[in-house]
Amino acid sequence: MTVFTAVQQAGGADTTLPSREARLAYRDGMASSTAGVANGFVQGNLAILPEKLAGAFHRFCQLNPKPCPIIGMSDLGDPRIPALGLDLDIRTDVPRYRVWRDGEVTEEPTDIMQHWRDDLVAFVLGCSFSFEEALMDEGLPIRHIERNVRVPMYRTNIACSPSGPFAGPMVVSMRPFKPADAIRAVQITSRFPSVHGAPVHLGHPHLIGINDIAKPDYGDPVPVAADEIPVFWACGVTPQAVIANAKLPFAITHAPGLMLITDLRNKQLAVL
Amino acid sequence: MTVFTAVQQAGGADTTLPSREARLAYRDGMASSTAGVANGFVQGNLAILPEKLAGAFHRFCQLNPKPCPIIGMSDLGDPRIPALGLDLDIRTDVPRYRVWRDGEVTEEPTDIMQHWRDDLVAFVLGCSFSFEEALMDEGLPIRHIERNVRVPMYRTNIACSPSGPFAGPMVVSMRPFKPADAIRAVQITSRFPSVHGAPVHLGHPHLIGINDIAKPDYGDPVPVAADEIPVFWACGVTPQAVIANAKLPFAITHAPGLMLITDLRNKQLAVL
Numbered sequence: 009m010t011v012f013t014a015v016q017q018a019g020g021a022d023t024t025l026p027s028r029e030a031r032l033a034y035r036d037g038m039a040s041s042t043a044g045v046a047n048g049f050v051q052g053n054l055a056i057l058p059e060k061l062a063g064a065f066h067r068f069c070q071l072n073p074k075p076c077p078i079i080g081m082s083d084l085g086d087p088r089i090p091a092l093g094l095d096l097d098i099r100t101d102v103p104r105y106r107v108w109r110d111g112e113v114t115e116e117p118t119d120i121m122q123h124w125r126d127d128l129v130a131f132v133l134g135c136s137f138s139f140e141e142a143l144m145d146e147g148l149p150i151r152h153i154e155r156n157v158r159v160p161m162y163r164t165n166i167a168c169s170p171s172g173p174f175a176g177p178m179v180v181s182m183r184p185f186k187p188a189d190a191i192r193a194v195q196i197t198s199r200f201p202s203v204h205g206a207p208v209h210l211g212h213p214h215l216i217g218i219n220d221i222a223k224p225d226y227g228d229p230v231p232v233a234a235d236e237i238p239v240f241w242a243c244g245v246t247p248q249a250v251i252a253n254a255k256l257p258f259a260i261t262h263a264p265g266l267m268l269i270t271d272l273r274n275k276q277l278a279v280l
Numbered sequence: 281m282t283v284f285t286a287v288q289q290a291g292g293a294d295t296t297l298p299s300r301e302a303r304l305a306y307r308d309g310m311a312s313s314t315a316g317v318a319n320g321f322v323q324g325n326l327a328i329l330p331e332k333l334a335g336a337f338h339r340f341c342q343l344n345p346k347p348c349p350i351i352g353m354s355d356l357g358d359p360r361i362p363a364l365g366l367d368l369d370i371r372t373d374v375p376r377y378r379v380w381r382d383g384e385v386t387e388e389p390t391d392i393m394q395h396w397r398d399d400l401v402a403f404v405l406g407c408s409f410s411f412e413e414a415l416m417d418e419g420l421p422i423r424h425i426e427r428n429v430r431v432p433m434y435r436t437n438i439a440c441s442p443s444g445p446f447a448g449p450m451v452v453s454m455r456p457f458k459p460a461d462a463i464r465a466v467q468i469t470s471r472f473p474s475v476h477g478a479p480v481h482l483g484h485p486h487l488i489g490i491n492d493i494a495k496p497d498y499g500d501p502v503p504v505a506a507d508e509i510p511v512f513w514a515c516g517v518t519p520q521a522v523i524a525n526a527k528l529p530f531a532i533t534h535a536p537g538l539m540l541i542t543d544l545r546n547k548q549l550a551v552l
Contacts, residue, residue, distance in 0.1 A: 062335075063334075063335055063338075063356075066335075066338060066342075067353065067355075070338075070350060070353060071363075078342060081339065081342060083339070083443075084335075091343075091441075169363075171355075195552075198551055198552045199552075201473060201551060205551065206551070206552075279470055279473060279477065279478070279551075280467070280470045280471075280478075280552065
């Protein structure tokens, strides 16, 4: 059973799903953070591009599956993605959007009805929220969640494989663990390739171009104790940074922290 | 490390690789089966489509990753796929090609130099040869290999998710195992999502539309003993059947059993 068919068996038509209730609230104009909303359901990063750029972006995701794992995409000009929610409408169901023109954010609307066009393709990319649930279910402590701050994220010296105008460094998120927990975290997140999968690095931050672990490029710093090592995962901020860097004439993304909530359950993404 | 960057570290520039030697022989016109050639190296199914159909086919693979796992693709009009072999030329390095016009095979040349065009995109899809090596390495017996016949394959009643002109049933391959070995086979092949991954079904063939296990739709029959159960994996014949069914004006594939040999090692495809 694939991610794409699983939702139908998971209750895509069930109108009482908390994920669907949340989407309907956002559709009605609510514009708050999705952190902690509809726990257990997959949240996704959004990228909407015109057809003439969508092929190169799709290939970028294909070439860089760890930072850019596609969990759903629309058909050309079609605002629905039924595999992620039978009634999902990508024009209205994200709490807040960012409209990009020539590499700058020009608007942050709560829907994109007036921006939608017949030549647009929507991509939904997996997010670390899903594997964090799996880590917590196994009893692993997650520092930034305990402290109620954003996960620390860093630009690295790991170059993504380029495709057309899309190029740039991989962005990673960091979670500190005691070594035995780090090993367990590798095992657990390996089960979730569609939401970044196994870590890309652990220990020695400078080897991937991180000079000061206390100064993340995005998010908030968290302490790494002497008996812990930092563990780094490919991060969904990578495609956002790459899209910004490409200075495209037109693109739409979600606003940071205000994600698309799907009817997929995190547990369904496990491959093992 | 992704599949796509791994080859560079695995010795893509090493001119002594048996995979490269095999490709050079095929490039020079050799046109024999690739079964048993360059053991340990990944072999792939080939599909080449014009740009106007490539997007829909790419999406078909995205929607149906178990039968259609992409391990490499070319850039538009570019015959190279360096991630699969630094010197690889997709126009010459497959032993034998099939040129399709309006759903019929019109030629089976040993190179496609005269058919190549600036609007073509090449897709290379994973093949079960890779996970069979992993099963044998763990001591599991594979019936059709022991008997030196082709693996039995069946059309099922499992519909692929359609995309544009691409639609049709999933084709599966079958390998019989004693139950404990079947469980182990599930664990082992789960580690290889880019070459079909975990089985899609086991036991009770009729539940997926197979009425007579002794009469495969492709390949050769093998016996299933009373103390064994049949285990079914999504099969790379699926995209070939779908391409034939779509009756496209123009497409190119490999000829059955005469695959593309890459410089990736099977072991590199394991995610865990």
